[in-house]
Amino acid sequence: MYLKPAYEIREKYLRKDMLPTIFCPGCGIGSALQYTLRAIDDLGLNQDEIVWVSGIGCSSRVPGFVNFDGLHTTHGRALAFATGIKLTNPDLKIIAFMGDGDAAAIGGNHFIHAIRRNLDVTVILINNFTYGMTGGQVAPTALKGLKGTTAPYGQFENPFDIADLAVSAGANYVARWSVFNYLQGINSIKKALQKEGFSLVEFLSPCPISFGRRNRMKTSPELLRWYQKITVPLAKAKKMPPEELEGKIVIGEFADRDRPGLVREYEAYKKRAKKMMGWEE
Amino acid sequence: MRYPFPVGKSDFIQGDEAIARAAILAGCRFYAGYPITPASEIFEAMALYMPLVDGVSIQMEDEIASIAAIIGASWAGAKAMTATSGPGFSLMQENIGYAIMTETPIVIVDVQRGGPSTGQPTLAAQGDIMQAIWGTHGDHSLIVLSPSTVQEAFDFTIRAFNLAEKYRTPVVLLTDAEIAHMRERVHIPNPDEIEIVNRKLPANEEEAKYPFGDIHGDGVPPMPVFGKGYRTYVTGLTHDERGRPKTVDAEVHERLIKRIIDKLECNKADIITYDAYELEDAEIAIVTTGIVSRSAVRAVKILRERGVKAGLLKLNTIWPFDFDMIEELAERVKKIYVPEMNLGQLYHLVKEGANGKAEVELISKIGGEVHTPMEIVERVVG
Ligand SMILES: Cc1ncc(C[n+]2csc(CCOP(=O)(O)OP(=O)(O)O)c2C)c(N)n1
Ligand code: SF4
Numbered sequence A: 001m002y003l004k005p006a007y008e009i010r011e012k013y014l015r016k017d018m019l020p021t022i023f024c025p026g027c028g029i030g031s032a033l034q035y036t037l038r039a040i041d042d043l044g045l046n047q048d049e050i051v052w053v054s055g056i057g058c059s060s061r062v063p064g065f066v067n068f069d070g071l072h073t074t075h076g077r078a079l080a081f082a083t084g085i086k087l088t089n090p091d092l093k094i095i096a097f098m099g100d101g102d103a104a105a106i107g108g109n110h111f112i113h114a115i116r117r118n119l120d121v122t123v124i125l126i127n128n129f130t131y132g133m134t135g136g137q138v139a140p141t142a143l144k145g146l147k148g149t150t151a152p153y154g155q156f157e158n159p160f161d162i163a164d165l166a167v168s169a170g171a172n173y174v175a176r177w178s179v180f181n182y183l184q185g186i187n188s189i190k191k192a193l194q195k196e197g198f199s200l201v202e203f204l205s206p207c208p209i210s211f212g213r214r215n216r217m218k219t220s221p222e223l224l225r226w227y228q229k230i231t232v233p234l235a236k237a238k239k240m241p242p243e244e245l246e247g248k249i250v251i252g253e254f255a256d257r258d259r260p261g262l263v264r265e266y267e268a269y270k271k272r273a274k275k276m277m278g279w280e281e
Numbered sequence B: 001m002r003y004p005f006p007v008g009k010s011d012f013i014q015g016d017e018a019i020a021r022a023a024i025l026a027g028c029r030f031y032a033g034y035p036i037t038p039a040s041e042i043f044e045a046m047a048l049y050m051p052l053v054d055g056v057s058i059q060m061e062d063e064i065a066s067i068a069a070i071i072g073a074s075w076a077g078a079k080a081m082t083a084t085s086g087p088g089f090s091l092m093q094e095n096i097g098y099a100i101m102t103e104t105p106i107v108i109v110d111v112q113r114g115g116p117s118t119g120q121p122t123l124a125a126q127g128d129i130m131q132a133i134w135g136t137h138g139d140h141s142l143i144v145l146s147p148s149t150v151q152e153a154f155d156f157t158i159r160a161f162n163l164a165e166k167y168r169t170p171v172v173l174l175t176d177a178e179i180a181h182m183r184e185r186v187h188i189p190n191p192d193e194i195e196i197v198n199r200k201l202p203a204n205e206e207e208a209k210y211p212f213g214d215i216h217g218d219g220v221p222p223m224p225v226f227g228k229g230y231r232t233y234v235t236g237l238t239h240d241e242r243g244r245p246k247t248v249d250a251e252v253h254e255r256l257i258k259r260i261i262d263k264l265e266c267n268k269a270d271i272i273t274y275d276a277y278e279l280e281d282a283e284i285a286i287v288t289t290g291i292v293s294r295s296a297v298r299a300v301k302i303l304r305e306r307g308v309k310a311g312l313l314k315l316n317t318i319w320p321f322d323f324d325m326i327e328e329l330a331e332r333v334k335k336i337y338v339p340e341m342n343l344g345q346l347y348h349l350v351k352e353g354a355n356g357k358a359e360v361e362l363i364s365k366i367g368g369e370v371h372t373p374m375e376i377v378e379r380v381v382g
Helices: A006-013 A029-043 A059-065 A078-088 A100-106 A108-117 A162-169 A182-194 A220-230 A234-238 A262-276 B015-026 B040-053 B063-075 B086-101 B129-134 B150-167 B177-181 B250-265 B292-305 B323-332 B346-354 B373-381
Strands: A050-054 A069-072 A093-099 A121-127 A173-178 A198-204 A231-233 A249-256 B009-014 B028-033 B056-059 B079-084 B106-114 B120-124 B143-145 B170-176 B183-188 B233-235 B274-277 B284-289 B310-315 B317-319 B335-340 B359-364
Touching: A006 A029, A029 A059, A029 A093, A029 A121, A029 A182, A050 A059, A050 A078, A059 A069, A059 A093, A059 B233, A069 A078, A078 A093, A078 A108, A078 A121, A078 A262, A078 B028, A078 B056, A078 B063, A093 A100, A100 A108, A100 A121, A100 A162, A108 A162, A108 A198, A108 B063, A121 A182, A162 A173, A162 A198, A162 A249, A173 A182, A182 A198, A220 A231, A231 A234, A234 A249, A262 B040, B009 B015, B015 B028, B015 B040, B015 B079, B015 B106, B015 B150, B015 B170, B015 B177, B015 B183, B028 B040, B028 B063, B040 B056, B040 B079, B040 B177, B063 B079, B063 B086, B063 B106, B079 B086, B079 B150, B086 B106, B086 B129, B086 B170, B106 B150, B106 B177, B120 B177, B129 B143, B129 B170, B129 B317, B143 B150, B150 B170, B150 B183, B170 B177, B274 B292, B284 B292, B284 B323, B284 B346, B284 B373, B292 B310, B292 B335, B292 B373, B323 B335, B323 B346, B335 B346, B335 B373, B346 B359, B359 B373
Parallel strands: A050 A069, A050 A093, A069 B233, A093 A121, A121 A198, A173 A198, A231 A249, B028 B056, B028 B079, B079 B106, B106 B170, B143 B170, B284 B310, B284 B335, B335 B359
Antiparallel strands: A173 A249, B009 B183, B106 B120, B143 B317, B274 B310
């Protein structure tokens, strides 16, 4: 893949008057954003036909920095807002940028139901194992033993595997990478953006400030080395016994299927209604 | 355009049904909801009608999602509505604040039932007056309408959409279980007889740059809906005229919030409506709203027959509130009675309005039944 220089992407898609961003040095959100913009650019999608939605959190600030229509909503509810936008104007492509707390804790119910409906949306999910914006509380993705300000002695609950959850709920496309897997990341977003129905690309993303600092990984490179230790590619994971996979995170592409999306289902439903009422043949 | 119900004639229907039909005639093409008594029939009617008029009706996972979806729909250009009752209305409060802050036209129907909590699902109450006005956090304002008949439920629903579009604001239609389930004759006008207001759109690129400014001097900015190439950023954070977050700037916050409140306060004359019966020479005033005003009309008749100069002020808009009008009334009468189906919510507003110029007495009733006319009469004559 030919990679355009980053400044070209920046020039073309960012709102200059909103810069600098609120993101801390070493934060992974910028990388995930860059991959998303590169995917849009590579596919030649029309900027005026894309709406970015988000909830609340560091990751949810992204729609403010990009020059697109954007709806920065309430904590956890982005996909519910997206349902209204998409069904009202199916010509719009929707990108939801969300945090792990946003999507899987307060927004958990909206998340699984948007997937169940196969809402036509591409979710870019920033998994930093923590609540970044509020200063490092534990998130429902935090692996056992990881520290957060609300679990100072190490997390004692079981974590959600968000990608796994999305596959089970019925998403059409699900992939997970760390932000250091940039080529796979960009390719996955490209695939996701071309999918009908629900697509999810989850990124393990360093949050050195709120998360790393409390877990003896103060810098992004330290977090990178940790990701290398805890992540296992899907092909390899398939051959590993469950005990060995304990505490590990599988990365790769988990689902790629083509069930009809909500927009298509609703169009068919309208036709059925008119037929049943004798309004149409 | 073909309608899935008769138009240009009268029909004998329930309040909930009237609201659904009015919404469709007002141009509503997006409905999202979650079932709850006594509001479910609104949803069921919308589910039946919407696909036929090329609109959307969708059952969301809860009320939070329902109001979120209609706000999204509104930004995508649709007139949108949701309906619920007390418990669901409570869940919606955060996003009502979001709709106020982002100046999103939406209509929320709250069919009141007995509360708090799950309370009395099938019985009427007026316990959500304060919640409708003050339920969401922060300094804010919105419009709250209150019908007392099935015909008014129909008419006020159309008005709710028009006001929402005109002022770019959420409008709450506050009805109750009694009106919801009661059947009455309703005149359903021909669509071309109905006055429809549509939101102001930006006239050009320049106007679209200020989706939260006051470029026309009326406090209501044109709304650049999504997908038109304006690249609008909408946030619930405090934002400037262009929509850019400015969360620690006191001046920006004050300017934004004051404009949002003032656009309604300065247009009270347009927003507030009421009906007055026998008030010209009244010495006793009954001030009430919604279903209770029907008993109050009868009570006034009985009181007049008994030689008591009583009159009624029936409030159709309960927010914004006309405190001045109540004060003027208080100056003219000896006493004001406020019958309502709660332990005193409208009462607080009326008392504040009366400003000590007349005694204000609450006639409260809870448990699910509307006051009988005699209950009001007996309190007045002692
Ligand atoms: C209803 C509500 N509850 C709590 C908050 C406070 N809050 C803001 S951001 C946030 C968590 C963000 O974490 P996450 O979604 O993981 O995103 P990140 O900041 O890590 O990108 C919380 C709890 C809020 N804004 N709204
Ligand atoms: S707190 Fe963490 S997630 Fe938020 S900007 Fe800083 S590094 Fe990024």
